[in-house]
Amino acid sequence: MDAIRAEDLISLIRAWRDMFAVQRDFLIALDGKVGDSDLGITMAKAFAAAYDTVAAEGPEAGLSKLLRGAGATMAKTAPSTMGTLTATGFLRGAKALEGKDTIGTPELAAFWRAYATGIAERGKARLGDKTILDVLDPVAGVLEAQAASGAALAPALKAAADEAEAALERTRTMVAQHGKAAAFQEKTVGLQDAGATVGVLLVKTMSEVVAG
Amino acid sequence: MDAIRAEDLISLIRAWRDMFAVQRDFLIALDGKVGDSDLGITMAKAFAAAYDTVAAEGPEAGLSKLLRGAGATMAKTAPSTMGTLTATGFLRGAKALEGKDTIGTPELAAFWRAYATGIAERGKARLGDKTILDVLDPVAGVLEAQAASGAALAPALKAAADEAEAALERTRTMVAQHGKAAAFQEKTVGLQDAGATVGVLLVKTMSEVVAG
Amino acid sequence: MKKFLNDPANFVDEMLDGIYRAHPQVTYVNDDRRCLVVASRKAGKVGIATGGGSGHLPLFLGYVGDNMLDGCAVGGVFQSPSAEQMYEVTKAIDQGAGVLYIYGNYTGDIINFDMAAELADLDGIAVKQVVGNDDVASSVVGEEHKRRGVAGIFFVYKAAGAAAANGLSLDEVTRLADKARLNVRTIGVALSSCVVPEIGHATFDVGADEMEIGMGIHGEPGIGRTKLAPADAVVDQMMARVFAELPAGRGDEFAVLVNGLGGTPKEELYILFRRVSQLFEEKGAKVKYVWIGEFATAMEMAGASISVLKLDAELDPLIAAPANTPFFAHYKA
Amino acid sequence: MKKFLNDPANFVDEMLDGIYRAHPQVTYVNDDRRCLVVASRKAGKVGIATGGGSGHLPLFLGYVGDNMLDGCAVGGVFQSPSAEQMYEVTKAIDQGAGVLYIYGNYTGDIINFDMAAELADLDGIAVKQVVGNDDVASSVVGEEHKRRGVAGIFFVYKAAGAAAANGLSLDEVTRLADKARLNVRTIGVALSSCVVPEIGHATFDVGADEMEIGMGIHGEPGIGRTKLAPADAVVDQMMARVFAELPAGRGDEFAVLVNGLGGTPKEELYILFRRVSQLFEEKGAKVKYVWIGEFATAMEMAGASISVLKLDAELDPLIAAPANTPFFAHYKA
Ligand SMILES: Nc1ncnc2c1ncn2[C@@H]1O[C@H](COP(=O)(O)OP(=O)(O)O)[C@@H](O)[C@H]1O
Ligand SMILES: Nc1ncnc2c1ncn2[C@@H]1O[C@H](COP(=O)(O)OP(=O)(O)O)[C@@H](O)[C@H]1O
Ligand SMILES: [Mg+2]
Ligand SMILES: [Mg+2]
Ligand SMILES: [Mg+2]
Numbered sequence A, B: 001m002d003a004i005r006a007e008d009l010i011s012l013i014r015a016w017r018d019m020f021a022v023q024r025d026f027l028i029a030l031d032g033k034v035g036d037s038d039l040g041i042t043m044a045k046a047f048a049a050a051y052d053t054v055a056a057e058g059p060e061a062g063l064s065k066l067l068r069g070a071g072a073t074m075a076k077t078a079p080s081t082m083g084t085l086t087a088t089g090f091l092r093g094a095k096a097l098e099g100k101d102t103i104g105t106p107e108l109a110a111f112w113r114a115y116a117t118g119i120a121e122r123g124k125a126r127l128g129d130k131t132i133l134d135v136l137d138p139v140a141g142v143l144e145a146q147a148a149s150g151a152a153l154a155p156a157l158k159a160a161a162d163e164a165e166a167a168l169e170r171t172r173t174m175v176a177q178h179g180k181a182a183a184f185q186e187k188t189v190g191l192q193d194a195g196a197t198v199g200v201l202l203v204k205t206m207s208e209v210v211a212g
Numbered sequence C, D: 001m002k003k004f005l006n007d008p009a010n011f012v013d014e015m016l017d018g019i020y021r022a023h024p025q026v027t028y029v030n031d032d033r034r035c036l037v038v039a040s041r042k043a044g045k046v047g048i049a050t051g052g053g054s055g056h057l058p059l060f061l062g063y064v065g066d067n068m069l070d071g072c073a074v075g076g077v078f079q080s081p082s083a084e085q086m087y088e089v090t091k092a093i094d095q096g097a098g099v100l101y102i103y104g105n106y107t108g109d110i111i112n113f114d115m116a117a118e119l120a121d122l123d124g125i126a127v128k129q130v131v132g133n134d135d136v137a138s139s140v141v142g143e144e145h146k147r148r149g150v151a152g153i154f155f156v157y158k159a160a161g162a163a164a165a166n167g168l169s170l171d172e173v174t175r176l177a178d179k180a181r182l183n184v185r186t187i188g189v190a191l192s193s194c195v196v197p198e199i200g201h202a203t204f205d206v207g208a209d210e211m212e213i214g215m216g217i218h219g220e221p222g223i224g225r226t227k228l229a230p231a232d233a234v235v236d237q238m239m240a241r242v243f244a245e246l247p248a249g250r251g252d253e254f255a256v257l258v259n260g261l262g263g264t265p266k267e268e269l270y271i272l273f274r275r276v277s278q279l280f281e282e283k284g285a286k287v288k289y290v291w292i293g294e295f296a297t298a299m300e301m302a303g304a305s306i307s308v309l310k311l312d313a314e315l316d317p318l319i320a321a322p323a324n325t326p327f328f329a330h331y332k333a
């Protein structure tokens, strides 16, 4: 697809839901290394509830309202760190896409930029703090560059997903500064950040859905 | 020896102490089958303390005072069921031997009768309840018969010890009615009673010491 | 064995040292830490003594305090204290109005309290006894005298303590304590064993997915070992035994104690109580007072017990009365 | 997993149902059991709200009651409640005098309480925040803002609750709560893991003869895994960290909380307190108030924590004040 419409967004959220159901135990184990093992449960719950909400609202609600509904539902259903940050991301993304009917490359760049900024503000995290931000900020950057060069949605997303994977690798060198993982300090070096992994999964699944 | 004097009583209590030190783990295991495993600890502690007391008092205290001292010490040191019953037996035995300087067959019969009655009263146990009483009551009975027929101390005690062993065998058919074992009900059938085993050990060791 | 302790042989005495350091409300007599009594006594009041093995905190000593008990003889882990210790406590707390012994139905405790009572009698101290036997799983109806005493003794303490604080006579306090005893039933369920410090390993085994309904607080056998069922089903099974002996009809009023045996989190106790409450509701009966927490434990044993007291006009105000002990504080209900 | 539960997904809500059935002193708003508030509010009083994950009873909701807190947003096991739940609690307990949030320093809670405060602000409700960070093991001196909040929050609740009950303003209640926060230090030691119902297996492993000093109440790592030492040596190691930050000199007065993490019997907590008390004694300092028991748990985790509050003329009467909540009753000291 060359643009994401309201009905595509609903399918995308279903794909995210299915993906997080599959990745649940992997994320539990990953978060368990230097955290409290809740991440897999959080993400599975958040997207299951989000899908139920957007499916009930239907495409006629439009992109922005669907994203807002998804975010609001997540905030209620999965109010852990990553659940609330994801909710914040969706709510900010909804604001960024107000009045839009389709998401092309420029809109997608705006979405992820708003998402990343929302997380940074809410979590008071900075780049290099070993969080999801260290994946989403470069993702937004790549998409902005792709949009500037007039790239189509699918290749732009492919580039973003590749950058996400590279950015995730870079989190290995960082020391966690936030959340339960922060307590592990130097022991987090060498490990990929769990939240950043969630960021990669979001972008990769989105890229696959758009690629069809 | 044909009679037990004060100094013999002290040796006898030392022999009981040594015997219970040896039998400690056997009694722990026996009580562990349908109880709380404390019996071996109780008996070893009780007689170690009793010996220290009578050794400190010395033979000049006389039979009755020595027995009372032993009983009082046991009651403090080992206040579990069997510790307290044993203490009661010694205190009642002390009373029965007041004014006596030697224990011949009639006195020994009186001692064990008082001992058994004391336990029955204190523990509110009846014959057939699968307790130490099921050994000590027949022991007292045999000694009374031996005294009536004028038997000397050593053969009388030998007969009593034989009867004790037979009586212990009979406890196998009984169902425990008291103490921790009572909770096991039918499961106690086939097992020899732990407290009755203590009764046999007491009488047998006494018989051996008197036989010399 | 994973315990905070120094020498296992000093477990009880170091614990007592900690208790005296923390709670000046209690002290000891006869130079023996195991003879625990309230620090200040009320002249003319009937004294109430208890006693039993250690390892069950707050039982037994934890209920010595205002409006509850006056003294406690403290035994080794799961072992009776001595008759002499009980006797010393008795002498210390007697205020001329006599002393009531309230303790659990275990042979070692009985024979020692009997001896203590005889000694006190020689001193002219009037002594009465009420022996807790609330555990329905430990013997059948008709053989109640063989039943073990477990967490339900809390209600007997509470009733007797309030009655004594009200200035009633030894006979009256005894009568009310005995009434509470006759009106209380308990049933427990164990999920794991406990470890006696001087022994150092588990007293018994419960399989990884098993429970034992009716197991005693020293690991005595219960009604049977079965697979661990959902909480509601466990409660239904337990309460059926209680309701068989304490029928709950429309308008009847009860006090309930959901007691953790040590290793079970409070969260789970509330899940159990939820179902208990539903069952009373279904019968149209009322749970008027409820306590949930650890009241009679078996060291780190996982499990719980449910105690039910049938209220009447006499018991109700005694259960509602305020109390303040180092381990139990209660504002008037 | 050996737990009394039905469906793990209903663990928290069934627990809450049990709590409301047992304790009419508390109720909920917005038709959401997880928005717990006191049943009757005092006009004009500063409201105090807390919140946090479940699995720590009596924390957090257990301190909602007379002279303590007014409301609590209840999360899933070890999970933050939602901003909306916090906001609903805030609206319900505000009596025009504003609301103070007191909670532990965990990212999820902070993010959500921040969102709730923004929502309340839009409604014109004044909100202040005090974020407990008493765990000395969770970050070094100078980086206290990174420290986790653990059992020491009890003293912050106690001080703030008494101050609010005295009719002080939001600013004053906040100042005193913050003073308590700055004066309290906690250090914990874990002997075993806990099991989150929805996960079903141990969160982490501690070897059969190991302990971890400084481990957090969700299993966060502490200062290091070592062999289990005798109780006195464990306390010495723990208290050295506390005394380094809260020097105890001759004549200084303190309140101490020895807290069981869930699976550790009270007997052992008293053995730990014995040594704590000796250490204060050696320094000529006084332990004026002491609480020993389960105040902030991690389900069935075996272990304990020691919290120390340095008293001054302002904090002393607030700590001594009476309180009466479903999980904590205290007669005036
Ligand atoms: N303050 C923060 N700002 C942004 N991201 C954060 C922050 N704290 C944690 N994260 C991200 O959240 C992830 C963990 O999420 P989650 O398991 O929900 O949190 P918690 O540590 O509270 O259990 C981390 O791997 C990190 O990427
Ligand atoms: N009421 C009683 N009267 C007489 N003997 C008893 C009584 N109860 C128990 N016993 C005896 O005590 C023995 C167990 O002693 P012990 O282990 O000290 O008791 P407990 O069961 O209290 O641990 C039993 O084997 C039995 O012989
Ligand atoms: Mg996590
Ligand atoms: Mg035994
Ligand atoms: Mg406990």
Ligand SMILES: [Mg+2]
Residues within 6 Å of the ligand: C260, C262, C263, C264, C265, C266, D262, D263, D264, D294
């Ligand atoms: Mg517990």
